[in-house]
Amino acid sequence: MAINRDYAGRTFAASEPYEVSRVKIAEFAAAIGDPNPVYRDTAAAQAAGYPDVIAPPTFAIVISMSAAGTAMADPGLGLNYAMVVHGEQRFDYARPLVAGDVVTARPTITEIRDAGRNVMLTTSTEIRTTAGELVCTATATLVERAG
Amino acid sequence: MSEQVRYDSVAIGAELPPVSYPVTRLSLVKYCGAAGDFNVIHWNERIARSVGLPDVIAHGMFTMAQAGRFVTDWAGPAATVTEFGVRFSAMVVVPDDDIGAVIDVSGQVADKLEGNRVAIALTARSGDTKVLTRARAVVRLP
Numbered sequence: 557m558a559i560n561r562d563y564a565g566r567t568f569a570a571s572e573p574y575e576v577s578r579v580k581i582a583e584f585a586a587a588i589g590d591p592n593p594v595y596r597d598t599a600a601a602q603a604a605g606y607p608d609v610i611a612p613p614t615f616a617i618v619i620s621m622s623a624a625g626t627a628m629a630d631p632g633l634g635l636n637y638a639m640v641v642h643g644e645q646r647f648d649y650a651r652p653l654v655a656g657d658v659v660t661a662r663p664t665i666t667e668i669r670d671a672g673r674n675v676m677l678t679t680s681t682e683i684r685t686t687a688g689e690l691v692c693t694a695t696a697t698l699v700e701r702a703g
Numbered sequence: 704m705s706e707q708v709r710y711d712s713v714a715i716g717a718e719l720p721p722v723s724y725p726v727t728r729l730s731l732v733k734y735c736g737a738a739g740d741f742n743v744i745h746w747n748e749r750i751a752r753s754v755g756l757p758d759v760i761a762h763g764m765f766t767m768a769q770a771g772r773f774v775t776d777w778a779g780p781a782a783t784v785t786e787f788g789v790r791f792s793a794m795v796v797v798p799d800d801d802i803g804a805v806i807d808v809s810g811q812v813a814d815k816l817e818g819n820r821v822a823i824a825l826t827a828r829s830g831d832t833k834v835l836t837r838a839r840a841v842v843r844l845p
Contacts, residue, residue, distance in 0.1 A: 580737075587737035588768040589724065594780050604780035613771040613784045613840075617764050618738055638754070642763040644837075646788030695788075 559675050559700065563633050563665050570662040571623040573686050578655040580618075581611045588612060598655075610652040617645070619653075620681040620694035623661035627679065628698070633665075635677065636700060643676060644697035650690050658686045666695075673702035707779035710819040710844040719777045719810040719823065724769040726761050726795060727803030734765045748799060761795035766806055766834055770825050773808040774840045777823075785820060786841040795829045804829050819844050 578598075585595035593600035594610055601609045628635050653659070660683075667678040676699055683692040731745050743750045744760055751759050767789050774784065797804045806829055813824040825838035 584737045587730070587733040588765065588772065589730065590768070590772045590775075592772075592775065592780070600780070612768065613775070613787050614764055614768040622739065642791055644788070644790045645764065645767060647784075647786070649783070649785050649787075652783055 567664040568627040570660040576657040608655040624663040643699040646695040721809035763791040789838040792836040
């Protein structure tokens with residue numbers, strides 16, 4: 557099934573609120589092998605000028621990919637997820653994610669275009685606190701391989 | 704972790720000391736759980752091969768995370784990353800042995816920007832293959 561080009565420009569509903577926790581940040585930091593104390597130790601994070609432990613930069617993917625994944629699974633879009641690879645990823649940060657943040661992620665499909673026999677689909681996902689503060693915009697380009 | 708880097712002490716063109724980061728099957732299993740990305744090509748060799756891959760491959764985001772760690776370790780704890788982008792140009796193949804694969808990251812100060820920000824151009828290789836291209840981070844320094 558071909559990808560439905562009418563989905564370009566579509567913004568999806570914001571995800572359910574996600575609470576950034578110290579435990580999840582520490583788990584993520586351990587999984588990427590990063591021993592930096594600002595991801596684990598509140599005192600170290602405060603000494604560096606943050607209100608509490610912060611998340612590593614790529615932690616935002618945990619929140620953005622979950623929300624964008626819901627959009628990508630929209631049956632009307634017609635994306636064959638088994639053939640999808642991650643082409644590009646970009647984050648623009650207003651500030652680091654901090655333990656205790658409660659955020660939602662709202663994905664928009666910004667572009668659908670052909671690249672040879674493949675199709676490139678770009679999503680831009682805004683991560684905002686439930687109070688409306690923009691923390692990070694995650695832009696992902698996925699490639700649906702022709703096979 | 705390194706010392707705090709200050710904006711005034713940074714020169715355009717300066718090289719960041721290269722670092723090699725190991726990645727094993729255990730790394731990928733841990734990353735699957737922590738990131739919530741359980742795509743089978745990151746842990747199941749049988750299925751990875753059946754879809755035409757040479758073996759299990761690392762998550763692109765695992766590689767990007769190593770490049771991020773490279774930048775934040777260099778910049779120091781009071782630096783904040785304001786932009787970070789990469790293109791995933793090749794796969795990091797992770798064999799089922801005790802060694803796994805290695806991601807070699809290097810970088811260079813590409814530009815000094817307003818607001819105490821510094822742009823870092825990054826290179827990541829696994830073996831002879833460039834696994835990230837157009838990799839760039841911007842950090843705000845004290």
